[in-house]
Amino acid sequence: QKIIVIGLGYIGLPTASMLATKGHQVLGVDVNERSVQTINSGHIPIVEPDLDILVRSAVNSGNLKASLEPEEGDTFIIAVPTPFMAVDGDTKVPDLSYVEAATRAIGPYLRQGNLVILESTSPVGTTERVYRIIVEIRPELEGQIHVAHCPERVLPGHTLRELVDNDRIIGGLTKTANEQASALYKSFCNGAILLTDSRTAELSKLVENSYRDVNIAFANEISVICDHLDINVWETIALANCHPRVNILQPGPGVGGHCIAVDPWFIVSSAPQHARLIRTARQVNDDKPHWVIEKVKAKAARFKLPVIGCLGLTFKSNIDDLRESPALDIVRELRRQDVGKILACDPNVQSSKLEFALNPLKQVLKEADILVLLVDHREFKEIDLDLIREKVVIDTRGALR
Ligand code: SAJ
Numbered sequence: 025q026k027i028i029v030i031g032l033g034y035i036g037l038p039t040a041s042m043l044a045t046k047g048h049q050v051l052g053v054d055v056n057e058r059s060v061q062t063i064n065s066g067h068i069p070i071v072e073p074d075l076d077i078l079v080r081s082a083v084n085s086g087n088l089k090a091s092l093e094p095e096e097g098d099t100f101i102i103a104v105p106t107p108f109m110a111v112d113g114d115t116k117v118p119d120l121s122y123v124e125a126a127t128r129a130i131g132p133y134l135r136q137g138n139l140v141i142l143e144s145t146s147p148v149g150t151t152e153r154v155y156r157i158i159v160e161i162r163p164e165l166e167g168q169i170h171v172a173h174c175p176e177r178v179l180p181g182h183t184l185r186e187l188v189d190n191d192r193i194i195g196g197l198t199k200t201a202n203e204q205a206s207a208l209y210k211s212f213c214n215g216a217i218l219l220t221d222s223r224t225a226e227l228s229k230l231v232e233n234s235y236r237d238v239n240i241a242f243a244n245e246i247s248v249i250c251d252h253l254d255i256n257v258w259e260t261i262a263l264a265n266c267h268p269r270v271n272i273l274q275p276g277p278g279v280g281g282h283c284i285a286v287d288p289w290f291i292v293s294s295a296p297q298h299a300r301l302i303r304t305a306r307q308v309n310d311d312k313p314h315w316v317i318e319k320v321k322a323k324a325a326r327f328k329l330p331v332i333g334c335l336g337l338t339f340k341s342n343i344d345d346l347r348e349s350p351a352l353d354i355v356r357e358l359r360r361q362d363v364g365k366i367l368a369c370d371p372n373v374q375s376s377k378l379e380f381a382l383n384p385l386k387q388v389l390k391e392a393d394i395l396v397l398l399v400d401h402r403e404f405k406e407i408d409l410d411l412i413r414e415k416v417v418i419d420t421r422g423a424l425r
Contacts, residue, residue, distance in 0.1 A: 026097035036103030044088035063090040131161035147290040151222035170201035175229035191215035195225025233287040241305035247275035277420040278312040278350025280339030330364035333392025336399025351398035
């Protein structure tokens with residue numbers, strides 16, 4: 025099989041490398057020239073545990089090549105971002121321009137009998153739209169091309185393990201699409217292969233991430249209620265979770281990343297009148313960073329020249345990803361509002377990625393009057409609590425207990 029993978033990011037690159045190490049001929053395509061060069065030299069342009077080893081072995085075997093342009097092949101996998109655009113202030117709608125551009129880019133290279141797989145998380149109807157674009161560009165391929173949605177479901181930080189172990193949903197527009205896609209994923213996936221239609225597959229993926237968003241919103245709402253009543257939220261949740269049918273997630277400074285903070289909007293925008301809980305959960309989670317900022321400002325008002333030490337910038341622990349990060353938004357806003365002297369530290373982030381300088385953890389722990397823990401990185405969980413006993417601590421993740 026020759027497989028063309030469009031988009032060499034957090035999903036496309038691991039998938040392309042995995043397929044290449046299973047003996048398929050893989051051409052990875054990306055619009056970013058630097059990424060293409062980096063991959064062809066056996067290195068990786070993103071941070072993900074063990075991905076460097078996999079890419080190096082895939083490139084060295086000769087089975088994986090990266091290019092700026094597609095070629096003809098048997099299967100085409102689209103793994104490009106599906107971000108959202110804000111409209112009317114509080115409603116957000118999907119931006120499908122990358123999926124459309126990728127479909128148009130492969131159009132000229134498609135042949136009769138090819139399989140096109142959309143892996144990008146997409147609003148309901150996108151797989152059908154991909155097919156319509158193909159037929160628009162290549163009318164002679166109508167009924168001659170197979171299209172399926174196979175949503176990616178891997179957890180950043182554990183991508184390679186989950187790529188192999190997770191169950192996989194396949195939603196084809198035709199029976200042949202399901203059969204062909206099923207055979208392809210069986211070549212590297214140990215999980216169950218679950219067949220359905222494209223619209224159900226699209227919605228299932230969106231529902232998974234919305235489920236998590238709604239549950240985190242519940243935890244975040246409980247944390248605000250606990251604060252109002254002066255009750256320890258971590259103890260409250262731990263006690264409630266002792267019930268055999270209760271499993272509350274952890275509150276935090278808000279929800280970040282490019283999935284959970286984005287995908288629920290794809291459901292809301294396709295059924296605005298009906299997605300009331302999902303929309304509210306998004307708003308609860310989006311409000312949490314503002315609540316943290318107000319909390320810091322209230323504490324800072326007690327000091328003449330407060331020094332505020334912010335611990336963590338990434339969207340979750342033990343990764344380097346800053347996309348949609350509530351922690352970074354909070355630090356930026358505290359700086360913008362000049363709430364005090366802001367020190368910030370994150371062991372996983374380099375200052376060169378930011379518009380402000382980072383400070384060493386030691387300095388932050390020594391100089392800060394107020395410590396704001398925003399990400400529960402391993403290094404912060406190991407902080408000696410005796411060193412910070414005198415300080416005002418706002419621990420949004422319950423890591424400094
Ligand atoms: N978070 C909390 N409290 C929690 C759990 C998470 O505040 O108890 C926050 C995190 O700090 C982070 C955000 O939620 O800011 C999202 O983190 P996450 O670990 O829940 O999820 P992601 O965005 O890294 O990956 C999710 C996963 N989806 C589900 O678990 C249902 C992953 O399996 C998907 O493949 C991925 O989205 C995706 O690409 O869609």
